[in-house]
Amino acid sequence: DTEVTQTxxxxxxxxxxxxxxxxxxHMGHRAMYWYKQKAKKPPELxxxxxxxxxxINESVPSRFSPECPNSSLLNLHLHALxxxxxxxxxxxxxxxxxxxxxxxxxxxxxx
Amino acid sequence: AQSVTQLGSHVSVSEGALVLLRCNYxxxxxxxxxxxxQYPNQGLQLLLKYTSAATLVKGINGxxxxxxxxxxxxxxxxxxxxxxxxxxxxxxxxxxxxxxxxxxxxxxxxxxxP
Numbered sequence: 001d002t003e004v005t006q007t008x009x010x011x012x013x014x015x016x017x018x019x020x021x022x023x024x025x026h027m028g029h030r031a032m033y034w035y036k037q038k039a040k041k042p043p044e045l046x047x048x049x050x051x052x053x054x055x056i057n058e059s060v061p062s063r064f065s066p067e068c069p070n071s072s073l074l075n076l077h078l079h080a081l082x083x084x085x086x087x088x089x090x091x092x093x094x095x096x097x098x099x100x101x102x103x104x105x106x107x108x109x110x111x
Numbered sequence: 112a113q114s115v116t117q118l119g120s121h122v123s124v125s126e127g128a129l130v131l132l133r134c135n136y137x138x139x140x141x142x143x144x145x146x147x148x149q150y151p152n153q154g155l156q157l158l159l160k161y162t163s164a165a166t167l168v169k170g171i172n173g174x175x176x177x178x179x180x181x182x183x184x185x186x187x188x189x190x191x192x193x194x195x196x197x198x199x200x201x202x203x204x205x206x207x208x209x210x211x212x213x214x215x216x217x218x219x220x221x222x223x224x225p
């Protein structure tokens with residue numbers, strides 16, 4: 001299995017909702033990432049988990065809360081988001097210097 | 112700090128023509144460099160990577176890139192463009208030796224004319 005699977009593919013949520021994005025990989029990678037990508041922009045790093053511990057937090061607002069339950073799973077909990085948080089959220093995993101394997105993303109719309 | 116600069120936000124070539132997408136990096140230490148491709152409404156796919164082995168790196172879909180330290184460049188090329196190559200291309204650099212954090216360039220949109 002050489003894939004990173006993200007669910008859901010699309011999500012529409014209100015500003016008072018709580019939702020979660022999920023990411024799963026079975027390649028044995030020990031680093032997992034959340035990126036945010038706005039239209040026509042490069043991905044921006046949000047969080048890095050290395051060996052299930054949060055190692056990089058790029059000063060992301062607290063309305064985004066990551067969780068790494070085990071080495072194969074990565075969640076992103078969303079609460080009280082703003083319309084400007086609408087974007088493509090990408091999960092990735094890696095092992096060493098081999099580069100990232102990305103999921104296909106969750107298209108989030110905040111209304 | 113390490114960074115990459117992609118020259119040209121949009122490149123248009125004819126089908127069958129040479130594709131050249133430019134990337135220059137800034138790094139105080141030997142970098143790890145990557146090219147990714149993103150098709151509409153999809154995630155990013157790794158095309159190729161430079162990790163201090165051979166300076167000419169061959170990737171998927173007929174793409175290759177050459178690491179030139181003297182020019183601090185890592186340009187992406189393909190001899191003959193196909194319509195299916197139309198996509199967004201990102202150059203990226205790692206900021207540590209384990210390549211655990213990758214910074215992306217601003218991207219180049221490649222269009223292919225029939």
